[in-house]
Amino acid sequence: MKTEIKSDVVILFAGDSGDGIQLTGSQFTTTAALFGNDISTFPNFPAEIRAPQGTIAGVSGFQLHFGSVEIFTAGDAYDVLVVMNAAALKANIKQLKPGGIIVANSDGFDPKNLKLAKYPDGVNPLKDGSLEKFKVYEIDVTKITRIALADSGLGTKEMDRSKNMFVLGYIYWMYNRSLDNSIEFLKEQFKKRPELIDANVKVLKAGFNYGDTVEAPMHRFEVKPAPVAKGTYRSIMGNQAAALGLVAAAQKSGLTLFYGTYPITPASDILHELSKHKNFGVKTFQAEDEIAAITSSIGASFGGALGVTASSGPGIALKGEAIGLAFMLEIPLVIVNVQRGGPSTGLPTKTEQADLLQALYGRNGEAPVPVVASYTPSDCFYGAFEACRLALEFMTPVFFLSDGYIANGSEPWKFPAAADLPELKVSFAKNELKEGEAFLPYKRNEKLARPWAIPGTKGLEHRVGGIEKENETGNISYDPDNHELMVKLRQEKVDRIADYIPLQTLDNGNEKGKLLILGWGSTYGSIKTAVRDAIAEGLDVSHAQVKYLNPFPKNLGDMLKNFDKVLIPEINNGQLIKVIRDKYFIDAKGLNKIKGMPFSSDEIKEKIKEMLK
């Protein structure tokens, strides 16, 4: 047996959606993080809750990229493919690197499973030599698990549920990792059923020991800790980060967070997370539909709460009219869109960046809404927080965009101290009117924001609504000149936000040069990796990731003009590129992938090479 040193490894755990794959993957992730590796993960689950067992449609995957170097994506191709059945192998083998390792549960390759995976009669990929260019380790996980638990008193069904722990233990052995973290986890998880703690720990250890004792020439690998910045870290998923960012904004502004929402993939986890934090005074409201979700949030904001609503594309479409109302009322509201594949129901569990134009333009009339887009799982914390800041400071609805990839992906996060987060100053309007003076609910401050006069404030009673209003008084007005003035004022208010957001910075590369890669959202990791590698190869390429999509940072246009060429990679059919071309009149090129999957860094690197030829 030999131990090989690797700088980074991509593992895919794959099996039936009932096989406990997500748990196995997340356990390995925590353990690797605790060890000091840099990490990025991405779960990939079927749309059906319990898709037919053993079929390709039912394959659930958990992709994990960890290393002794900085990691920016969940990885392009796999070094290790752990498969619990034939379908899991068939669905994922294409992405296994040549020479890669397959750990296969041989019990999942019996005639029944082979048939379900639609292999021709009599064909077993583990036996027919088709996997020659890979290293295949066949283990009868089911059998060994049952033997290990023979004295446990558990039924066969319950025994089989521990199979994933065997695999986890084995992979821990392969990368020489401690079992402690997972044992602690199991103790907590099965607090109420001690017999299951014993069984799972036993099987976990059996998996580890199997690696140690078996005679086959199996490999072990060493992946040293990564040279990441010193500090204290935690693992964070994008949706979780967004939820924490919202709570933080509520705390920092001294407001009650009201979160009105309707369950939808992949945004629901924000609701699940927030509903756990009632001791922060968080009010979560699972409304009867998407429209009630946003309009209840508008009602809450009118009352002086920090109103937030969230959904994914189809739900955002339903909220359109109400976003227009919030825009006309000029009250704070954050609209979270965790984007997924569209149009219509589209690809609910897959990622896409196809709702940018919807966020920018998807309303009747002239209703510009500021848009902030996060680009990594941990950045969702800051993105959500920033969206709240803009909403409160400028009295406007604000879009916060995330997507399925970063929402469900996780990474280590060097989290901030609460004290280091900026205070979000909110001052409700007070009655400082002189005798006979009328309150002007639409009189604007230097940011063009109107006062937030909440019910309960004596003397400031006023009415707001969706009908066009007279400047300053807010009374209904159909006056043509007034309408034009109001449309322009509301536009200018949003445009002026550019004075209150950070300038665009380059993530990597020279300030002037041949090629700039301009990304937004979850493409960050792939672009970052590709540009880093391209620069290392001596190519003249730079990278900027835009977080503020409306308005753009003031210097963005100048930055773009410093490059001969601009490439805009997007997980859509070309949306940011339309806006950039329109606003800056530059001949930007697009790189578009519309497969419900993130870019691989190679795809971007190839395009860089092609453009610099």
Added chain:
Amino acid sequence: MTTAEIKLTAKDFVTDQEVRWCPGCGDYSILKQVQTVMPELGIPREQIVFVSGIGCSSRFPYYMETYGMHSIHGRATAVASGLKAARPDLSVWIVTGDGDALSIGGNHLMHLLRRNFDVNVLMFNNEIYGLTKGQYSPASPFGKVTKSTPMGSIDHPFNPLALCLGADSTFIARSMDRDPIHLREVLKRANAHKGTSMVEIYQNCNVFNDGAFEVFTEKATKKLNTLMVEQAKPLVFGANSDKGIKLDGFKPVVVDLADVSVNELWIHDEKDQVKASILVRLFDAPSDENTLPRPFGVFYTEDRFCYETEMNAQIAHAIETKGAGDLDDLIRGKNTWTI
């Protein structure tokens, strides 16, 4: 809620905005009654919010010198739910119409009622779409000829209060624009009820559906066709209060008080859901033969927990058991590692 320091009058609830309903519209009377009742409730103006959707009735908030929101079509109920959840201290009034509440906003109405937020719903029912100039509504009777139904409506109409009772409304009442005293009493009852108070107000649209309720509102026919229910009183009606309603099993029958003693009549009990379910079904078209009269008054009241109370109780419980949230703890999470 604190009592207003200075005694307010109806005038204090009038805004400087010109009221723009058609001359003769029933909305004027309803506005007047609401403005008259408000000072009697003892709630400071700044604690009161009127929320409306879209439609003629939904202009209402502009005319009330309180806080107000003229929201979007059908959504006043949902806006008010969020407002009440965020601010249980406020007195929240929803003004809506039969189109706004039953058609485009039907979904939100049902859910507001089952959640039982402590708010008041004033549904102006004129059985027509007024603001869009005369199409039939979900409350218009079958066969109704309107701009959009020149050959008559082929929609079976809603029975609005039966619908509300079906959604487990905890307060159900009906009144009319032409009976100010009755309307004011019902409004006061609605305000006093803890939970969602559903008040249907028959309102005449003299432009697009004139006289839809005239048999109930005009002196000549009112007594024959209406049944004014009062708690613990027998159901009596008729030109000379000479008729009554008796329950034959679950079947209401009209009896002549010359033949039947008052003691045998149905005694109104607004706590009785079974009786309420019969009462809301007294919905005969007045033009039919041998019809039962249309009831008005408070049909049903029930004490049930309010959403916002439970929401706050959960928050209080979470703070009590977990301690007030610490932002650093939250951000840190359970598992950290230091490099």
